Amino acid sequence: MVIKPDTYLLTAALNRVIPPVGDLPGAGGMDLAEEVIKRSAADFRFQDALTRVLGALPSPNDFLALDDDGQDDALRTAESSHADAFGLWLDVVYTVYYMHPEVHQRLGWHGRSPQPEGNVMPPWDGSVLGVIRKRDPFWRKA
Amino acid sequence: MTTTEHNPDRTADVLIVGAGASGAAVAASLSEAGFDVVCIEQGHWQDSFKYPTADPDFEFKAMSSWSINPNKRRLPEDYPVNVEDSAVEPVMFNGVGGSTIMWVAHTPRLHPSDFRVKSQDGVADDWPISYEDLEPWYDLNDHVMGCSGISGDPANPPRSERPMPPIPIGRDGEMIAGAFDRLGWHWWPSDAYINSTRYGQGRDACNFCGHNMMGCYQRAKASTDLTYWPRAIDQGAELVTGARVREITTDSAGRATGVNYLDAEGNDRHRTARSVVMAANGIGTPRLLLLSDSKNHPAGLSNSSGLVGKNLMFHMFGGTSGVFPEHVEPWVGPVANIILSQEFYETDPDRGFLRGYTFQMSRGQGPGSIARGVAGHRVPWGENHHAVLERRFRNTLGLGPIGDDLPEEHNSVTLDERLTDSSGLPAPKITYRVSDNSRALLDHAITQGTKVLKEAGATEILVNPQSRETGWHLLGTARMGDDPERSVVDKNGQSHDIDNLFIVDGSVFVTGGAVNPTPTIQAIALRTADYITNNRGDLKA
Numbered sequence: 301m302v303i304k305p306d307t308y309l310l311t312a313a314l315n316r317v318i319p320p321v322g323d324l325p326g327a328g329g330m331d332l333a334e335e336v337i338k339r340s341a342a343d344f345r346f347q348d349a350l351t352r353v354l355g356a357l358p359s360p361n362d363f364l365a366l367d368d369d370g371q372d373d374a375l376r377t378a379e380s381s382h383a384d385a386f387g388l389w390l391d392v393v394y395t396v397y398y399m400h401p402e403v404h405q406r407l408g409w410h411g412r413s414p415q416p417e418g419n420v421m422p423p424w425d426g427s428v429l430g431v432i433r434k435r436d437p438f439w440r441k442a
Numbered sequence: 443m444t445t446t447e448h449n450p451d452r453t454a455d456v457l458i459v460g461a462g463a464s465g466a467a468v469a470a471s472l473s474e475a476g477f478d479v480v481c482i483e484q485g486h487w488q489d490s491f492k493y494p495t496a497d498p499d500f501e502f503k504a505m506s507s508w509s510i511n512p513n514k515r516r517l518p519e520d521y522p523v524n525v526e527d528s529a530v531e532p533v534m535f536n537g538v539g540g541s542t543i544m545w546v547a548h549t550p551r552l553h554p555s556d557f558r559v560k561s562q563d564g565v566a567d568d569w570p571i572s573y574e575d576l577e578p579w580y581d582l583n584d585h586v587m588g589c590s591g592i593s594g595d596p597a598n599p600p601r602s603e604r605p606m607p608p609i610p611i612g613r614d615g616e617m618i619a620g621a622f623d624r625l626g627w628h629w630w631p632s633d634a635y636i637n638s639t640r641y642g643q644g645r646d647a648c649n650f651c652g653h654n655m656m657g658c659y660q661r662a663k664a665s666t667d668l669t670y671w672p673r674a675i676d677q678g679a680e681l682v683t684g685a686r687v688r689e690i691t692t693d694s695a696g697r698a699t700g701v702n703y704l705d706a707e708g709n710d711r712h713r714t715a716r717s718v719v720m721a722a723n724g725i726g727t728p729r730l731l732l733l734s735d736s737k738n739h740p741a742g743l744s745n746s747s748g749l750v751g752k753n754l755m756f757h758m759f760g761g762t763s764g765v766f767p768e769h770v771e772p773w774v775g776p777v778a779n780i781i782l783s784q785e786f787y788e789t790d791p792d793r794g795f796l797r798g799y800t801f802q803m804s805r806g807q808g809p810g811s812i813a814r815g816v817a818g819h820r821v822p823w824g825e826n827h828h829a830v831l832e833r834r835f836r837n838t839l840g841l842g843p844i845g846d847d848l849p850e851e852h853n854s855v856t857l858d859e860r861l862t863d864s865s866g867l868p869a870p871k872i873t874y875r876v877s878d879n880s881r882a883l884l885d886h887a888i889t890q891g892t893k894v895l896k897e898a899g900a901t902e903i904l905v906n907p908q909s910r911e912t913g914w915h916l917l918g919t920a921r922m923g924d925d926p927e928r929s930v931v932d933k934n935g936q937s938h939d940i941d942n943l944f945i946v947d948g949s950v951f952v953t954g955g956a957v958n959p960t961p962t963i964q965a966i967a968l969r970t971a972d973y974i975t976n977n978r979g980d981l982k983a
Contacts, residue, residue, distance in 0.1 A: 317823040317824065317827070318823065318827055318828075319825060319828075321828040339502060342506070346506075372824060375823070375824075387820065390820065391505060394813035394821070395501050395505065395813075395814065398501065398808065398809040398813055399498065399499055399501065399502065403809070404809070407809060407832070409808075409809060412498075414495040414651035414659075414773075415493070415495040415496040415649075415651050415660065416496055416659060416660075417649075417651075418649030418650055418660065419650040419651065419652065419775070420650065421609075421647065421775075422610045422612055424607050424608055424609075424610045426592075428611065428615075428619055429592075429631075431623040432596070432619075432622075432623065432628065435628065436596060438597060439554065439597055439598050439599060439787075440555040440562070440789075441555075442553075442554035442555045442557060442562065442572065442573065
């Protein structure tokens, strides 16, 4: 169970992991900490990674007292000492961030689920085989 | 679709374990021939309209409840796999349709040389059958599953016209194909069990949604719950789902008599049958044979050779991705059914390794999966994050080799001493290491793949020396052969030890070839079914 102070710590960490860009605040400023916590709680692997990463950072007050470079150093230390957990935590953070409609809008991506709309299948153009069709068979007989 | 047990006290002619690629094909073929068929499957029917590709959080589900990796998915019908001593993690799906639910449906065939590796290259073993022996069943399977493609490929023997025209390769496919052309190297549009037009019952043409690994909402991608199973059930086959077989039972003479299984409520049940067909693929099948040890079969069933679980082969997979200066919109179109190249398929001793590989072009997916990593390269966190993500997101294409992985007895499936599944049955343990030959093969592929991508215009190359979570193809652990001391089943899939036990899945592969194996697995299954139909009337009531 992640307790409230960790939400502050997580929010601050998210802002360094995915910093502001364009008109968008950092991932923490987009209030994604709660979503990261909720998604992590549904899978013990993610929950464990979140717990380990937050546990490897300084206390919330100490982390928040650091400047940007200091927070990045603390994150790098956690990454170094808990590489697997940090990587899995990043996967969760990234996936949550890139599910957000405002992020899709900034990327210029349609942002919808792949189905049911799908995309348009282009026509088959047999002329693309013009060069390779001239090649003699070269499979090895047995 | 739901199924109920028909008179479970009867003795069926054929009991099949596993409702995936091969089990479905055997069920359809034998039920058509008038056999009384029952199949027991630990998973469930899928509703294509509930596949996660229609959900906004599909990218999250791809790494959790819809992961390709059973150790991550952890559904009750999955079994865990101990991979502590393996360089590759197996991936699979358990349900009606098996791993044809979560596959890319890329469907090339083995080459004639793949069946004669010992004769031609002096390593491994020859198969007891040839390409020509399998060809009629390849053709039949292409029609039942529905193959899009085009004949005339110079890297392969001539083959019949495909039932549907090829899946268009798109502008991105043309970029890579053009590079192969300029290098003077082979390429060809991929054969795919994906509809390029309407084909089969209730199955539309592909709508290029781009995420066909996670089940196909459009039902354009073939999976055996859509192809073989409706036929089999119409012909009277019985499919019991949510039921986990825990052992094959035998009589005092050592012949198979049926199976003991746990039903959907967890009750111990027994079904009797005149024959048993194993279709649980290269990990599930040896696991169950080993779980079925008894006084008559102390080393497990059909294991007088000691080779059950040995010679596990995956296909070595690694490769290269290219980042292009222009947008290629890689989320449009099938993930990996675009083009292939078999320029380096056959052995050339000058390359420093035996056998070869197929290049398979691949596309990207949504921004989340791109951020998590193209070719194993996670986008960095911090100040450079946005710049790197934007450079890769719309602009990345992959070229991965599927490399021949020669059999080695130390690569194996055994029963884990501690890990169990949700029913308390011992889980499989995988022991697997990458051979020197495979390493040299992958290194060659990375060099050549880099050359192709640069020729196509890529300005940045991302290299993955060897992917870990890529054990899609589970092969070799109950190999076929003429010699009972060197193989588990004969050329017809019949156990050397037990004449009413058959194996029809990837376990029977003698060598792995360098292509996706499902069409071969299904052709073998159909051939075995025809053998039973034509030669084993004694198994029919």
